[in-house]
Amino acid sequence: MKYNIYDVAKKAGVSIVTVSKVINNSQTVREGNRQKVLQAMKELNYNPSAAARSLASGRTGVIGLLIDNLTDSFLSSALGAINEYLEDNGYFLALSLINESKINNDNIPFLFQQDRVDGLLIVSPVCEDTYILDLKGKKIPFVLMDNQKFHPSIPSVIVNNYKGGYDATRHLLELGHKKILHISGPGLYMSSNDREAGYRAAMTEAGCAPYVINSSNFSIESGYKIVKQLISENKLSGFTSIFAADDYIALGVIDAFKNSNIKVPGDISVIGYDDQELAASFHPGLTTIRQPADEMGRIGAEMLLKIIKGEVKRYNTIKLDPDIVIRESTAAPKQ
Numbered sequence: 623m624k625y626n627i628y629d630v631a632k633k634a635g636v637s638i639v640t641v642s643k644v645i646n647n648s649q650t651v652r653e654g655n656r657q658k659v660l661q662a663m664k665e666l667n668y669n670p671s672a673a674a675r676s677l678a679s680g681r682t683g684v685i686g687l688l689i690d691n692l693t694d695s696f697l698s699s700a701l702g703a704i705n706e707y708l709e710d711n712g713y714f715l716a717l718s719l720i721n722e723s724k725i726n727n728d729n730i731p732f733l734f735q736q737d738r739v740d741g742l743l744i745v746s747p748v749c750e751d752t753y754i755l756d757l758k759g760k761k762i763p764f765v766l767m768d769n770q771k772f773h774p775s776i777p778s779v780i781v782n783n784y785k786g787g788y789d790a791t792r793h794l795l796e797l798g799h800k801k802i803l804h805i806s807g808p809g810l811y812m813s814s815n816d817r818e819a820g821y822r823a824a825m826t827e828a829g830c831a832p833y834v835i836n837s838s839n840f841s842i843e844s845g846y847k848i849v850k851q852l853i854s855e856n857k858l859s860g861f862t863s864i865f866a867a868d869d870y871i872a873l874g875v876i877d878a879f880k881n882s883n884i885k886v887p888g889d890i891s892v893i894g895y896d897d898q899e900l901a902a903s904f905h906p907g908l909t910t911i912r913q914p915a916d917e918m919g920r921i922g923a924e925m926l927l928k929i930i931k932g933e934v935k936r937y938n939t940i941k942l943d944p945d946i947v948i949r950e951s952t953a954a955p956k957q
Contacts, residue, residue, distance in 0.1 A: 625666040634662035684714045685926065686739035688753075690746065692719065695899040696915045697745060700767065703919030704743060711927060713740070741926045743767060748810065763929045767922045770812045777929060777937040779922045783813045786911040786944040787820025790865050790893050793909070793946055795828050797954045799863040799891065804834045805848055805875065807867035817867050817895060833861070837871055845874025853882050862890060862955035869894035869901050869910055876904070876951065887953035897947055907949030914942045 627645075631638045636655050643651045644659040651659075662668075685708050691697060705715045716739060741763035744753055750769050754776060757764045766778035794802050804821045807814030818834060825832040835852075837844045845866060852858045866872035872894030876886050886892050886906055894901060897912035921940055928934045 625668050627668075629666060630659060630662045630668050633666060634658040682738070682740050683712065684716050684739045685923070686716045686718060686742045688718050688720055688742065688744045688747070690720050690748075694896075696896045696913055697768075699915035700745065700919035700922075703916040704923045707920050707923040708927075713927070741765075741930050743922055743926055744769075746770075763926060765922050765926045765929070767918060768813070770810065772812070772939065774939060775937055776939070777925055777934070778939045779918050779925065780939060780941055781813070781913050781918065782941050782943050783816035784820040784823075786895060786913070787817035787865075788824045789820070789944070789946050790817075790895065790911050791821045791824035793948070794863045794865065794891060794893060794952065795824060795830070797863075797891065797952060799955050800828075800830050801833070801861045801863075802830065803858075803861045803864045804832065805845060805864060805866045805871055806834055806836050807840055807871070808838060809836065814867055821865055837867065840868045840870050842870050842874035842877065845871035846878045847874075849875045849878035850882070853878070853884075858890075863952070864890065864892050866892065866894050869896045869898040869908060872908055872910070872951075873900060873904055876906075876908070886951055889956060891952040891955070893952055901947075902949070906951045909949045909952040910947050911944045912947045913944050917942055 627638060627641050631641045634641065634655075636658060640651060640655055641659050644656050687701070687704065689697060689701070701717075708715050739762070742757065742765075744750070744764060744766050746768045747753055747766060748770060750766060750771060750773075753764070754766075754773070764777070766773070766776060768780060769778050772780075791802060791804075802821075802825065804818060806818045809815060821834075822832045835848055837848060848871075849858075849864075864872075864875055866875055872892050875892050879886050879890065879892075884890060892908070894908050894910040895913075897910045901908040901910050921942070925934070925940070929937075
């Protein structure tokens with residue numbers, strides 16, 4: 623026979639409210655009553671379900687995560703860290719893969735409905751203004767991660783992409799490169815703009831002129847097409863290195879050079895950004911800027927749980943520093 627919370631209350635001789643408080647580890651229950659409930663649960667072999675705990679606490683025990691891309695190993699690493707932290711703290715993770723091109727005020731993600739989740743983590747959002755307005759109105763706790771706008775009063779976790787762009791460029795400058803081409807990412811993303819700003823600052827500081835070409839997206843194909851066009855139009859002459867706004871662009875760049883019998887790093891150096899899984903296994907191994915994906919995921923999840931528990935009085939943005947990973951795709955310029 624399967625027993626429920628009402629059977630436990632009857633056997634223990636207490637109210638259902640008292641049983642609910644014991645299930646949720648409330649400190650307001652008298653010890654004598656707590657022991658009665660625990661003993662009744664043991665004798666009835668009663669294990670409270672997630673639904674019962676939710677009913678008792680007013681919480682679902684579920685954290686929602688919105689993401690529009692599962693092919694990026696940086697985001698996958700952050701996702702793994704989030705899931706591990708939530709699991710350690712008794713929460714389930716509900717993942718929602720969304721198409722942000724279809725998001726508007728009349729088409730809000732399913733998880734944004736009240737009572738579906740206790741809180742939301744929104745990773746690399748593009749429609750963040752719409753999300754913020756809706757979630758604030760519904761009073762659903764949330765944290766933005768890798769967001770595209772700076773919101774000083776919104777809880778968020780981002781990477782210091784300005785520093786990453788600066789450090790990538792400084793690495794090439796310190797190797798002796800002067801003519802460094804930057805292939806930037808789409809201007810829609812704050813990360814692209816910040817990386818370019820870091821590049822420009824390092825070049826200006828070194829007394830070198832910046833050269834920037836915009837990429838339409840973060841893809842191998844984009845990097846490949848840009849470099850093949852530059853080669854065909856003889857516009858790469860004089861450049862000794864390229865800083866690509868992400869690893870996929872960089873891998874496309876290297877592939878284009880291989881197909882044109884241009885050696886990396888013998889003839890030209892290439893540095894990427896993100897430290898995707900492919901970066902280490904590609905030949906030559908890609909020098910890149912590694913984003914702290916695991917740390918971002920853990921901090922984002924921790925911040926959200928603190929907000930849910932009412933432990934956060936002021937919201938803020940946490941900015942994490944990336945670091946450089948030097949492999950075989952960069953070297954001193956050819957003499």
